[in-house]
Amino acid sequence: MNLISEYKGIVTKKFNDFFFVDILDNGELDKSKRFLCKSRKSLKHQQKYIFVGDIVTIRSINHKDKTAVIDDLLDRENILHRPAVANISDIYIVHSFKHPELNYSQLSDFLINAEFLRVKVSLILTKSDLIPPEKCNSLFEKFRNWGYEPKILSLTSNDELNGLVNELKANKCSIFMGPSGVGKTTLLNKIIPNINRATSAVSNKIKRGKNTTRNVELFQLSKESYIVDTPGFNILNNYMRPEDIALLFPEFEIQINQNRVRCKFRDCLHIDEPGCNLNKNFERYSFYKYLIENSKILCHQSQVN
Ligand SMILES: Nc1nc2c(ncn2[C@@H]2O[C@H](COP(=O)(O)OP(=O)(O)OP(=O)(O)O)[C@@H](O)[C@H]2O)c(=O)[nH]1
Ligand SMILES: [Mg+2]
Numbered sequence: 149m150n151l152i153s154e155y156k157g158i159v160t161k162k163f164n165d166f167f168f169v170d171i172l173d174n175g176e177l178d179k180s181k182r183f184l185c186k187s188r189k190s191l192k193h194q195q196k197y198i199f200v201g202d203i204v205t206i207r208s209i210n211h212k213d214k215t216a217v218i219d220d221l222l223d224r225e226n227i228l229h230r231p232a233v234a235n236i237s238d239i240y241i242v243h244s245f246k247h248p249e250l251n252y253s254q255l256s257d258f259l260i261n262a263e264f265l266r267v268k269v270s271l272i273l274t275k276s277d278l279i280p281p282e283k284c285n286s287l288f289e290k291f292r293n294w295g296y297e298p299k300i301l302s303l304t305s306n307d308e309l310n311g312l313v314n315e316l317k318a319n320k321c322s323i324f325m326g327p328s329g330v331g332k333t334t335l336l337n338k339i340i341p342n343i344n345r346a347t348s349a350v351s352n353k354i355k356r357g358k359n360t361t362r363n364v365e366l367f368q369l370s371k372e373s374y375i376v377d378t379p380g381f382n383i384l385n386n387y388m389r390p391e392d393i394a395l396l397f398p399e400f401e402i403q404i405n406q407n408r409v410r411c412k413f414r415d416c417l418h419i420d421e422p423g424c425n426l427n428k429n430f431e432r433y434s435f436y437k438y439l440i441e442n443s444k445i446l447c448h449q450s451q452v453n
């Protein structure tokens with residue numbers, strides 16, 4: 149007889165009113181520790197909504213049917229709103245060089261919104277087999293100037309894969325995010341071979357993904373590390389205060405945090421304030437100015453309304 153009546157678990161998948169919860173005990177990769185759960189009604193009344201990545205306690209455990217009830221939600225480290233995932237430690241923005249075509253402004257939007265969560269953000273570029281090596285090298289340099297050292301992957305080579313896997317194993321909970329068809333699930337299938345999640349070719353005509361992955365799902369990579377695969381989606385821009393935007397640009401953040409350069413004013417927006425010494429000679433500076441202007445307008449509108 150099993151005397152334990154309550155377990156701690158991690159939510160791996162959510163669909164309608166149900167959740168899959170994996171028990172967090174000895175961390176072994178064991179399917180039998182997965183329970184299909186509903187959440188206790190009063191949790192909703194307390195506005196405690198549960199997302200993939202949440203740590204919960206479960207009760208009313210039926211070991212035969214593998215069902216249980218989520219009894220409580222433990223404190224979260226953070227929450228990403230779209231897609232809704234909790235407790236992320238590392239974000240990997242995934243884009244392909246081609247099919248679908250690399251779109252710089254879309255990629256920049258993804259990066260800025262990922263930086264908003266204030267966790268480590270990395271860039272993965274896939275399908276390098278579809279472009280000439282020189283093009284690949286020049287794009288590598290471009291994104292290094294944005295402050296990211298992209299990991300370049302392709303179906304035909306595993307050169308960068310081992311390094312990436314070791315990195316993912318050292319992270320607590322990594323998430324793959326990016327448009328449909330860029331190869332997020334293909335990559336996950338390579339990293340955790342027995343999961344065999346569905347992937348599909350991008351449409352021939354418009355070279356766009358087919359939204360193959362429909363749900364956010366969390367997979368265990370090793371004893372204490374997880375990876376979340378997400379459906380391709382359009383980014384939902386977070387509202388950012390003008391004074392917070394510089395920290396979302398590694399081009400500025402490095403200068404500010406290394407404290408090599410100082411601005412005259414503490415609330416400097418690094419636009420055209422006299423005495424601002426930050427280097428603005430970088431490719432995405434006009435995008436930065438655009439975000440500041442946009443944020444000021446939104447801020448003004450909210451004060452008027
Ligand atoms: N040529 C080439 N094709 C790739 C590479 N990586 C993935 N693909 C192909 O790209 C297509 C889309 O891959 P998926 O893994 O389904 O893409 P996804 O990002 O998960 O897409 P959604 O689930 O719709 O968000 C598949 O046909 C893959 O075989 C690559 O490195 N090179
Ligand atoms: Mg997918």
Ligand SMILES: [Zn+2]
Pocket residue numbers: 411412416417418419421424425426
């Ligand atoms: Zn400044």
